[in-house]
Amino acid sequence: xxxxxxxxxxxxxxxxxxxxxxxxxxxxxxxxxxxxxxxxxxxxxxxxxxxxxxxxxxxxxxxxxxxxxxxxxxxxxxxxxxxxxxxxxxxxxxxxxxxxxxxxxxxxxxxxxxxxxxxxxxxxxxxxxxxxxxxxxxxxxxxxxxxxxxxxxxxxxxxxxxxxxxxxxxxxxxxxxxxxxxxxxxxxxxxxxxxxxxxxxxxxxxxxxxxxxxxxxxxxxxxxxxxxxxxxxxxxxxxxxxx
Numbered sequence: 001x002x003x004x005x006x007x008x009x010x011x012x013x014x015x016x017x018x019x020x021x022x023x024x025x026x027x028x029x030x031x032x033x034x035x036x037x038x039x040x041x042x043x044x045x046x047x048x049x050x051x052x053x054x055x056x057x058x059x060x061x062x063x064x065x066x067x068x069x070x071x072x073x074x075x076x077x078x079x080x081x082x083x084x085x086x087x088x089x090x091x092x093x094x095x096x097x098x099x100x101x102x103x104x105x106x107x108x109x110x111x112x113x114x115x116x117x118x119x120x121x122x123x124x125x126x127x128x129x130x131x132x133x134x135x136x137x138x139x140x141x142x143x144x145x146x147x148x149x150x151x152x153x154x155x156x157x158x159x160x161x162x163x164x165x166x167x168x169x170x171x172x173x174x175x176x177x178x179x180x181x182x183x184x185x186x187x188x189x190x191x192x193x194x195x196x197x198x199x200x201x202x203x204x205x206x207x208x209x210x211x212x213x214x215x216x217x218x219x220x221x222x223x224x225x226x227x228x229x230x231x232x233x234x235x236x237x238x239x240x241x242x243x
Contacts, residue, residue: 001138001170001219006031006075013071013175014063020179020186024064031075035060046157049089049127062171067091067098069131071178073171079140079223083174085182086133093130093182101125131182132156136169143224146232150224153235164234168222173215180212213238 001009007030017023038060042051055061061070068088075081091097101122108118135154143150149164169177180187188194192203192210204210216237225234 001075001081001168002078003031003075006073006081006171009170009172010062010073012172013073016172016175017063017065017179020183020190022065022179022183022186024066024068026063027059028062031081032060032062032072034074043159048129048133048157051157052086052089052133055086061086069182071171071175073174079138082135082137083169083171084133084135085174085178087129087131087182089127089129090125094128097125097128134178136165136174138168138222140224145226146228149229149234151222164225164229164232166222166225166230166234166236167216167238168219170215170219173212173219176208176212176215180208 010031011029014023014026014029035058038051038055038058041054045051055070055072056064056068060072062073064070069092070086072082072084072086074083087093091101104113104118104121107113108115113121132155136152137154138151140150142148149162151165151168152162153165154161155163187208190206190208192200192207195203
C-alpha cells in the first residue's frame with residue numbers, strides 16, 4: 001500500500017468514527033511518526049496498562065475514541081506497515097465502568113467534584129482489560145515461510161503469537177473490524193443483518209457489514225503467503241477467496 005493510499009485510509013477511518021459518534025479527538029491524520037520512548041516500552045513490557053497509559057500521555061496515536069481507546073497507524077514502505085488498536089484497560093468493553101466514568105464527569109461538570117478529585121477517582125478505576133490489544137502487521141522484510149507470516153495479527157501482549165492472514169488490511173478495514181467486534185451496540189444499529197430477512201434488502205446501501213466487505217475487497221491479498229501456509233490455519237475473507 002502506497003503512503004498516499006495509507007493516509008487517505010486513515011482519514012476515512014476518522015470520518016467513519018465521527019459519523020458513528022465514537023470519535024473524541026485526532027492527533028495525526030497521516031502515518032504516525034516514530035516515538036522512541038513509546039516503542040521502547042511497548043517492545044519490552046508486558047504491562048498493558050503501563051503501555052496504554054504511556055501512549056495516551058504522549059498523545060502517540062492517530063485518533064482517540066469516546067472510551068479513550070486509540071488507534072496507531074504506521075507506514076514505513078508499501079510492504080511494511082502496522083495497524084494497532086489500544087483499548088482502554090479500565091473502560092473499554094465494560095458498560096458499567098463507562099457509566100461510572102460518565103457519572104464522575106457529570107459531577108465534575110456540575111461542580112460537585114474538583115478536577116483533582118475527579119482525577120483521583122478516575123485513577124482508582126481498576127484495570128481489568130476486558131478487550132485485548134489488537135495489532136496487524138504487514139512486513140515483507142520479516143517474512144519467513146510458516147515461521148513468521150508476512151501478514152499477521154497479534155492479539156494481546158504475548159508478542160510471539162502471530163495469527164496468519166491471507167489478506168492485507170488497510171487502516172479503514174482495520175478500524176471497521178474493531179468497531180464491529182468491540183462496539184457492537186453502534187455497529188448493529190447500522191447493519192442490515194439486524195433486520196428481518198425480508199427487510200434486509202432495504203438497508204443494503206447503508207449497511208456497515210457491506211462497507212467492511214467492500215473495504216477488505218479493495219485492500220487485496222497478502223503477497224507473502226506460501227502454499228505451505230495456505231494449507232494451515234489462517235485468517236481469510238470473502239469466502240476464503242484469495243483473488
